[in-house]
Amino acid sequence: MFSHKHLFVFFLAQYCVHLAYSQANVKFFRKDYYYLKEVRSFYKIHTLHKTWDDAKVQCEMEGAKLFYPDDDDEVTAVIDYWNSTQPFSWIFVGISTPNVKEVFETVDGIPIADVYDRWGPGEPNNAGGVEGCVILRRDGTLNDENCAKKFPFVCKKTLESLDWNNYCNIPDTAYEYNEAKGRCYKFHLQPMNWSDAYTVCNSEQSYLAIINDEAEANILANLTSRAPKDKVEGNYLRGAVHLGFKNNKGWKTIKGKPLRESGYSKWGGGQPDGGEQEKCGSMFYNGHLNDISCDQRLFFICEHEIDILSTDYALRFGEVFQPVTLNSTEP
CATH class of the missing domain: 3.10.100.10 (Mannose-Binding Protein A, subunit A)
Structure with a gap:
């Protein structure tokens, strides 16, 4: 079990580095x-x-x-x-x-x-x-x-145009950090088909959001509710957003896990109902799942996992930041 003292020192050091070394000194995009x-x-x-x-x-x-x-x-x-x-x-x-x-x-x-x-x-x-x-x-x-x-x-x-999101450890301030899940989400207001949405999330070092439990479904439903969707004009389907699952010899997340094993598989009423015509995954605005045509243009949500304990993260802050060694045997 990690020492509370060591954890405190670790995160205090991380916080101090954030304050002392601006992105202009980190030089990472x-x-x-x-x-x-x-x-x-x-x-x-x-x-x-x-x-x-x-x-x-x-x-x-x-x-x-x-x-x-x-x-x-x-x-x-x-x-x-x-x-x-x-x-x-x-x-x-x-x-x-x-x-x-x-x-x-x-x-x-x-x-x-x-x-x-x-x-x-x-x-x-x-x-x-x-x-x-x-x-x-x-x-x-x-x-x-x-x-x-x-x-x-x-x-x-x-470097001058870089606007760093310290909470999400990503150069995109549109991502919102959720403390309960320890990860970040971004609601995209430019409707796209499923493949283009997947590509956009990937280019942002993220992925189309995957719901792993009821709490996460509520988080995404709330994010959707707050997004200024009604201001977006154009030809796209209202009422659902693309998510990271599809029918590939059975409904699976984009990480290859069967949907029923992912922790959340609450479909909307009568769904899935599209057969071979609707093989991509989406979410109704209320958080329930829906099958959709992969060519259908929708809003979509990207999910970003924070790698604050990775070696790459430490290297971005240079040799000034030395992670504290955590002693797992100390009570």
Whole structure:
């Protein structure tokens, strides 16, 4: 049994570190992003090729932006990192012609002339009249390209823009910490189909919420009740939210556990009733389960487990934080 004294010292040390070392000193965004101190930003090279629009959406889902270079120093730092890790000859960057052909702007609406505009010889040339997006070559030059083509890309998060959620140990303040469960939840107000919702939660280092008991069902129902759902317009199904279970040779959670063994399997009246047409899981606003078409657009809830005792967490705070050794034999 852990000593109360040791536990107190442990959490006091953790709290003090939070106060003494701001996120600007921790220099951590996500496990899959790399910090370049020369330009005080975090970067992720995406090796799965996507169209320009899909690349932009992917970065936004991760809480970042499609990278575009601010200046020569950033180009040098990113290309050095790129050269040391990947073989690509070019990448999509966050520059396009969103409003007028041949008028290039960043994803932040900044004219390219105000950031980095070192074009390759003869570029931009709008070949075939279809080149409205921009790639960065390995030599540091820019070239206009067809937005529908698929290329690797880089997402960027500046240290200055980071807003850390200390309760949930995640760079997203929209997650709410629940003390009873010791984990965090986020209600997403942008309706999506089940697969896209799953992807969004994963990109946030979380997963589509799984209900493990009646108390957790009440927590999610309360979160749903408080969300400003009525303000959201558009074509989507009201009355239910996507959750992390589906019919895969029987109803199972996304972690592979049969629903009846997960701790909670209270279906709504008459549910499940969709057969092969409704193989994804959802929750009525009252907390009862419902089967739904995987293509149906709904709100959804992500769940985040806090890893405050992991090695990675300690490393984020540097060598200053040394976990207290807990003696399990001391009363």
